[in-house]
Amino acid sequence: MIKLIAFDLDGTLTQHKTKLDPTNRAVLEKLAAKYKLVMAGAGNCNRIFEQLNRFPIDVMGNYGLQYAKYNPETGLLDIVRDERLPCDRETVDAKITAMRKKYGFTEFKGENVEFHDSGVVTFPILGTKADIADKLAFDPDRSKRRAIYDEVCAEFSDYEVFVGGSSSFDMAPKPYNKYYALDLYCKEHGFKHDEVVFVGDDYGLGGNDESVYKSDFGFICVDNYLEFGKCVSELL
Numbered sequence: 001m002i003k004l005i006a007f008d009l010d011g012t013l014t015q016h017k018t019k020l021d022p023t024n025r026a027v028l029e030k031l032a033a034k035y036k037l038v039m040a041g042a043g044n045c046n047r048i049f050e051q052l053n054r055f056p057i058d059v060m061g062n063y064g065l066q067y068a069k070y071n072p073e074t075g076l077l078d079i080v081r082d083e084r085l086p087c088d089r090e091t092v093d094a095k096i097t098a099m100r101k102k103y104g105f106t107e108f109k110g111e112n113v114e115f116h117d118s119g120v121v122t123f124p125i126l127g128t129k130a131d132i133a134d135k136l137a138f139d140p141d142r143s144k145r146r147a148i149y150d151e152v153c154a155e156f157s158d159y160e161v162f163v164g165g166s167s168s169f170d171m172a173p174k175p176y177n178k179y180y181a182l183d184l185y186c187k188e189h190g191f192k193h194d195e196v197v198f199v200g201d202d203y204g205l206g207g208n209d210e211s212v213y214k215s216d217f218g219f220i221c222v223d224n225y226l227e228f229g230k231c232v233s234e235l236l
Contacts, residue, residue, distance in 0.1 A: 178200075
């Protein structure tokens with residue numbers, strides 16, 4: 001019954017912020033021969049497309065705030081939708097500053113908050129210019145952020161909150177999350193939920209795939225992107 005497969009990127013198809021490798025690209029090509037494929041990402045569509053080495057696929061970016069369709073004639077993406085929602089930056093900055101003081105996150109490099117044009121907000125606990133080694137060592141099992149996750153959600157009740165990256169929280173204006181994005185894609189393209197399966201790795205508490213994992217969409221868990229082909233083998 002499956003007609004559409006949706007994918008997360010980092011940790012599912014690739015290592016975080018690295019290019020799609022030939023092995024997983026070959027798996028995608030086999031899947032594309034049988035199913036319609038679409039990406040569901042947290043970043044903007046063109047960034048996702050470039051990380052995929054321009055694999056021919058439609059992309060839902062920024063948790064559904066942006067949508068782009070692959071154009072086979074140009075080999076590029078055509079941006080179909082690009083929502084940019086307002087953000088009360090002063091209030092967000094004040095709330096994050098207060099949380100830093102409460103939990104001792106007062107030493108950081110760069111900016112206190114990262115504001116994205118889409119309206120998505122990133123709370124970079126170590127700052128926007130933190131060293132990568134420090135970021136990777138900060139919270140590898142996400143326990144530090146999950147311990148305060150409920151409070152961050154309560155403080156930013158107008159946002160969908162995600163435990164993002166290695167040392168941050170990402171916040172998208174409600175109702176935008178990957179479930180919302182995929183449900184909207186299905187409505188616009190005529191797919192029923194039982195005809196769809198999502199493939200992702202970030203399905204735990206606060207993960208940006210969690211909204212789909214807990215929904216009526218089918219879900220395939222990938223805990224190591226190097227085993228992506230094995231995880232989707234039944235679909236082939």
